[in-house]
Amino acid sequence: MVGIAALKAPTPAVASTGKSAMRSRRVAVSCRAQNQDLSFDSIKRRAAAAAAAALIVATPLCAVANEFDLLANGTPDSYILDDASALNKTTKKSVGDALQELERETGYRVEVATVRKLEFENDAFVFGDKLVSKWFPGATDKRGLLLVVTAGKDGALTGGDSFMKAIGDDLIDSVIGENVSILTEEEKYNEAVQSSVNRVVAKLTNKEDPGPPIRVERQRKRTYKTKGETARTKTATSTIVLTLLGISVVVPMLQYYGYTNKD
Structure with a gap:
């Protein structure tokens, strides 16, 4: 009996050791799960940072894409390259035909x-x-270009030697300084292109120059009153107030007088 008791005595220690091992395994599993969660969160943060960096890098490229698009084009097969999407179909057809x-x-x-x-x-x-040199290599003499920069409200009229000589500096300055400048400031890009092309065509075909647009000066409306207007307003207001006061005093007196006479 003593031997049996001696053999059974260590059992609680074994059970305790087993429970400790189970707790250790649970802690280990929990730690691994937490590490996996942290790793997943880290991956998400890194992915978000990479996406943000890509947007930052891509934004300037999008802003300058138009400029590079024009330079990347070969010899145009049409007369209009509306890379700024500023012209409507009517203008494109009219200008293209001209x-x-x-x-x-x-x-x-x-x-x-x-x-x-x-x-x-x-x-x-x-x-x-x-652009002219890139589009027409070795054949720029009778080639011309009207360039309109929509954001800068600016432009250029340039080309080969024969074109520039036929157009003349005066017309170039007038087209860019008046047609393009005035009308792009008002965001009338279709009219700016159409009127500029009309003048260029007239010059090269020896017709009368239709001339530049007229700049309309916008007058600001006055939102305040002058001293004289203020004084007149005060006088009119005072007159009205005094009249009302007079009526409020005289009318009751007349009514009272009428009642007393009846008696």
């Missing part, structure tokens, strides 16, 4: 290009020269 007829009659080919913003070459004329 420039096609101009090339057929005179041999001068004039392109119209719109761009939203110039990022790397702020001078529209320099950028225009680059």
Whole structure:
């Protein structure tokens, strides 16, 4: 009996050891789960950071895409490259037909290009020269370009030697300084392009120049009263107040007088 009791005595220790082992395994499993959760959160944070970085990097590229699109184009197969999406279908057809007829009659080919913003070459004329050289390598003499920069409210009229000589500096300055400048300030891009092309076509076909648009000065409406207007208002107000006071005093007196006479 003593031997049996001696053998059974260690049982609580074994049970305790088993429970400790189970707790250890549970702690280990819990730690692994927490580590997995932390790892997953870390991955999510890294992915979000990468996405944000991609947006930051992509934003400037989107802003300058228009400029590079024009430079990347080969020789245009049409007369209008509306990269800024500023022109409607009516203007595109009208201008395209006029420039096609101009090339057929005179041999001068004039392109119209719109761009939203110039990022790397702020001078529209320099950028225009680059486009002409890129689009018509070795054959720029009778080639011209009307460039309109919508965000900068600016533009350029440039081209090969024969084109520039036929157009003349005065018309170039007038078209860019008046047609493009005035009308783009009012965000009338269709009218700016149409009126500019009309003047270029008229010059190259020896017709009368339709002239630049007229700048309309907007007069600001006065929202305040002058000293004289204020004084007149005060006088009128005082007169009305005194009249009402007089009526409020005289009418009761007359009524009282009428009642006393009846008696």
